[in-house]
Amino acid sequence: MERSEKKxxxxxxxxxxxxxxxxxxxxxxxxxxxxxxxxxxxxxINIDSFVLAFTDRWGEFSTxxxxxxxxxxxxxxxNNLWMFFWRSLGQxxxxxxxxxxxxxxxxxxxxxxxxxEMFFRVLFxxxxxxxxxxFGVVYKYLLxxxxxxxxxxxxxxxxxxxxxxxxxxxxxxxAFGSVNVFGIWLAxxxxxxxxxxxxxxxxxxxxxxxxxxxxxxxxxxMQLVVPLIWPTLSTLLIYQLGSISTFDFGTYLLFGEGGVNxxxxxxxxxxxxxxxxxxxxxxxxxxxAALGLILTVFTVxxxxxxxxxxxxxxxxxxx
Amino acid sequence: xGTKTRNVxxxxxxxxxxxxxxxLGVFLxxxxxxxxxxxxxxxxxxxxxxxxxxxxxLNSSFSLPEGKLQWINFVxxxxxxxxxxxxxxxxxxxxxxxxxxxxxxNIGCSTLTAYAMARYRFPGKTFLYSLAIIVQVVPIIxxxxxxxxxMANLGxxxxxxxxxxxxxxxxDFSFVVLYGYFQxxxxxxxxxxxxxxxxQLRVMWQVMIPQAIPAIASLMILxxxxxxxNYQTPLLYMSKYPTLALGIFSFEKISPFLQxxxxxxxxxxxxxxxxxxxxxxxxxxxxxxxxxxGGLKG
Numbered sequence: 001m002e003r004s005e006k007k008x009x010x011x012x013x014x015x016x017x018x019x020x021x022x023x024x025x026x027x028x029x030x031x032x033x034x035x036x037x038x039x040x041x042x043x044x045i046n047i048d049s050f051v052l053a054f055t056d057r058w059g060e061f062s063t064x065x066x067x068x069x070x071x072x073x074x075x076x077x078x079n080n081l082w083m084f085f086w087r088s089l090g091q092x093x094x095x096x097x098x099x100x101x102x103x104x105x106x107x108x109x110x111x112x113x114x115x116x117e118m119f120f121r122v123l124f125x126x127x128x129x130x131x132x133x134x135f136g137v138v139y140k141y142l143l144x145x146x147x148x149x150x151x152x153x154x155x156x157x158x159x160x161x162x163x164x165x166x167x168x169x170x171x172x173x174x175a176f177g178s179v180n181v182f183g184i185w186l187a188x189x190x191x192x193x194x195x196x197x198x199x200x201x202x203x204x205x206x207x208x209x210x211x212x213x214x215x216x217x218x219x220x221x222m223q224l225v226v227p228l229i230w231p232t233l234s235t236l237l238i239y240q241l242g243s244i245s246t247f248d249f250g251t252y253l254l255f256g257e258g259g260v261n262x263x264x265x266x267x268x269x270x271x272x273x274x275x276x277x278x279x280x281x282x283x284x285x286x287x288x289a290a291l292g293l294i295l296t297v298f299t300v301x302x303x304x305x306x307x308x309x310x311x312x313x314x315x316x317x318x319x
Numbered sequence: 320x321g322t323k324t325r326n327v328x329x330x331x332x333x334x335x336x337x338x339x340x341x342x343l344g345v346f347l348x349x350x351x352x353x354x355x356x357x358x359x360x361x362x363x364x365x366x367x368x369x370x371x372x373x374x375x376x377l378n379s380s381f382s383l384p385e386g387k388l389q390w391i392n393f394v395x396x397x398x399x400x401x402x403x404x405x406x407x408x409x410x411x412x413x414x415x416x417x418x419x420x421x422x423x424x425n426i427g428c429s430t431l432t433a434y435a436m437a438r439y440r441f442p443g444k445t446f447l448y449s450l451a452i453i454v455q456v457v458p459i460i461x462x463x464x465x466x467x468x469x470m471a472n473l474g475x476x477x478x479x480x481x482x483x484x485x486x487x488x489x490x491d492f493s494f495v496v497l498y499g500y501f502q503x504x505x506x507x508x509x510x511x512x513x514x515x516x517x518x519q520l521r522v523m524w525q526v527m528i529p530q531a532i533p534a535i536a537s538l539m540i541l542x543x544x545x546x547x548x549n550y551q552t553p554l555l556y557m558s559k560y561p562t563l564a565l566g567i568f569s570f571e572k573i574s575p576f577l578q579x580x581x582x583x584x585x586x587x588x589x590x591x592x593x594x595x596x597x598x599x600x601x602x603x604x605x606x607x608x609x610x611x612x613g614g615l616k617g
Contacts, residue, residue: 012442013442016440020439020440020441023439023441023519024439024441026439026519026520027435027439027441028441030431030432030434030435031431031432031435031436031447031489033428033431033487033489034428034431034432034487034488034489034490035447035489037428037484037487037488037489038454038488038489038490041466041484041485041488042454042488044469045462045465045466045469046459046462046465048465048468048469049459049461049462049464049465049466052464052465052468105346106346106350109342109343109346109347109350112339112342112343114343114346114347114350115343115347116347116350120350120354121603122599122600122603123354123357123358124353124354124357125599125603126357127357128544129544129595129596129599130548130592130595130596131544131547131548131564131592131595132548133548133550133564133567133568134548134567134588134591134592135360136568137567137568137571137588138360138361138363138364138588139360140571141364141367141581141585142360142363146376146380147380148363148380148381151379151380151381185356188353193541193606216338216339217338217339217342218338218342235495238456239455239456239492241456241458242455242456242457242458243458244458245458245460246458246460252551253550253568256572271460271461271463272463272551274461274463274464275463275464275467275555276554276555278463278464278467278468279467279471279476279554279555279556279558283464284464285464285465285467285468286464287464288461288463288464288465289461289462289464289465290461291460291461292459292460292461292462293460293461295460295461296458296459296460296461299458299460300457300458303456303457303458304457307456
C-alpha cells in the first residue's frame with residue numbers, strides 16, 4: 001500500500017526538477033488558505049444550496065420549494081417569474097448590445113486624444129468612483145414629483161396627472177423605463193478603465209503604418225482596434241454572460257423593498273429580496289436555493305454556448 | 320512619379336484628417352452632452368442642499384436658494400444623519416475600517432494565489448487555474464440564502480473579528496489581473512536572488528511583489544472605492560456596523576420627516592463623496608495606466 005502510494009507520488013512529480021520539488025512546500029503554503037477559503041465559501045455553500053433546494057425547512061427531503069418556484073413561472077399576474085426573467089434578459093441585452101459597444105467607442109475617442117481627454121476620462125468614471133448609491137439618490141430626486149424633470153414635463157404639458165403627482169419612478173407606465181434609463185446612464189463609461197489599458201497596449205507602429213496607407217478612422221477602429229483588443233473584449237463579454245438571467249440595473253437601489261408594488265421586478269432584484277428576507281428571518285434559505293437551481297439549470301447551457309461562440313471568434317492575437 | 324505619389328498621398332492624408340476630425344467632433348458633442356448629464360445633477364444636488372427645507376418643498380426645483388445659503392445644513396448632516404444609533408462619524412469610521420480590511424484580505428489573498436500560480440510549476444496547476452476561471456464565468460445562482468445561513472450559523476454576521484474570512488477570496492477578478500501581471504514580469508531577478516541563496520519567501524517579498532506594486536496598488540484603490548460604495552453587503556451581513564453607503568441608502572426613507580429634511584440629506588450625500596473623490600483624483604493616473612496593462616488578456 002505504502003509502496004504504491006510512493007510510486008504514485010513519484011509519478012505525479014516525475015518531470016519536476018529538484019529545485020521545483022524543493023519549492024513545492026512553499027507553493028502549498030501560499031495556496032493553502034485561498035484553497036481552504038474557496039472550499040468553504042464556494043464549494044460548501046454551493047453544495048448546501050443544492051441540498052436546500054431539495055429539502056423543506058426542517059431539513060427533510062422535499063421538492064416543495066422547487067415545485068412552488070416552477071409553478072410561479074406560470075402564475076398569473078405581476079408576480080410571474082417569466083416576467084422577471086424577461087426583464088433581466090432585456091436589461092442584459094441593453095447592456096451588451098448598447099452600453100458595451102458605446103463604451104468601446106468612447107474609449108476609442110479618448111484614445112484618439114479628443115479635446116479634454118483627461119477630464120472626460122475621469123468624468124465618465126465618476127459613477128464608478130462616487131458610487132451608484134449617490135447617483136441612485138440623485139436620480140430618484142430628479143425624477144420625483146417635485147423634481148426638475150417632472151416640473152419640466154408639466155410645464156411643456158407632457159405629464160399626465162398621475163405622473164405629475166407620483167413622479168416618473170412611481171408611475172406604473174414609466175417606472176420600468178426609468179430604471180432602464182438609469183442603468184444605461186450610469187454604465188456608459190463602465191469599461192473605460194479596462195479598455196484604455198487594452199488599447200494602450202497596441203503597438204504604435206501599427207497605427208503609424210495604417211496612417212501612412214491612408215486608413216480612415218472607421219476602418220482603423222473596425223479592422224485594427226477591435227480585432228487587436230478582442231482578447232480583452234471577449235473576456236469582458238464572457239464575464240458578463242454569467243449574469244444573463246439575473247441581470248439588474250439597480251432596482252433595489254431605486255425602489256428598496258417597494259419595487260414589489262411596481263412592474264419593475266427583475267430576477268436579480270427578486271433573488272436579492274429573498275436573500276434580504278432570509279437575513280431578516282422572514283424567509284427560509286430553501287426558496288432562493290430552489291429558484292437558483294432552476295435558473296442555473298437553464299442558464300449554464302446558454303452561457304456555455306455563448307462562451308463557445310465568443311471563443312470561436314477569438315484569434316488569440318499576440319503583440 | 321514623385322508628383323503622382325504626392326497627388327495620391329496628399330488627398331488621402333487630408334481625407335484621413337477630415338474623417339478623424341468629424342469623428343472626434345461628433346464624439347466631443349456626445350461627450351459634452353453625456354458629461355453634462357453627470358455634472359448637472361451633482362450641481363443640482365449642491366444647489367438644493369443649500370436651501371431651507373421650506374424653500375426646497377415650496378419653490379421650483381430649478382430656483383436658486385432663497386435668501387442666505389444654508390451652509391449650516393452640512394453641520395446638521397453631521398449631527399442628524401444616523402443609522403439606528405450610529406452617527407455620521409461612526410458610519411464614516413465603519414466605511415474606513417471595512418474598506419481597508421476588505422482590500423487587505425482580498426488583494427492580499429489574490430496576490431499570493433496569483434503569484435504562486437504564475438511563477439511556480441506544481442501538480443494540479445492547470446486544473447486550479449481552469450477552476451478559478453470557470454467559477455467566475457459559469458453562474459451558480461441563488462446561493463445568497465445558503466451563504467447567509469452558513470455565516471449566521473458560524474456567528475460571522477455582525478462580527479468584525481471574523482467577517483473578513485468571507486472577503487478573503489483568492490480566485491476573483493483581482494486574481495485574473497494579477498496573474499497576468501506576474502506572468503509579464505521577468506523572472507531573471509528572482510532567479511539571481513535564488514542563486515544568491517535567498518529563500519522563496521524573500522524572493523517573493525523583496526524581489527517579485529515590489530515589481531507588481533503598481534498593479535497591486537491600483538487594484539487596492541479600485542477595490543477600496545467599490546467597498547466604500549457597497550451598501551448591500553453591510554445591509555445583509557454587517558447592519559450593526561453601518562457604513563456611509565448603507566446609511567445614505569437607508570436614511571432617504573426618513574429624511575423628509577426630519578426638521579431640516581431633504582436639503583440636509585443632500586448634504587450628507589455630498590459629504591460621503593469627498594473621501595473617494597480625493598483618493599481617485601490623487602491616484603487616477605496610476606489606475607488608468609496599471610490596472611489593465613498586464614490584465615485581461617484572454
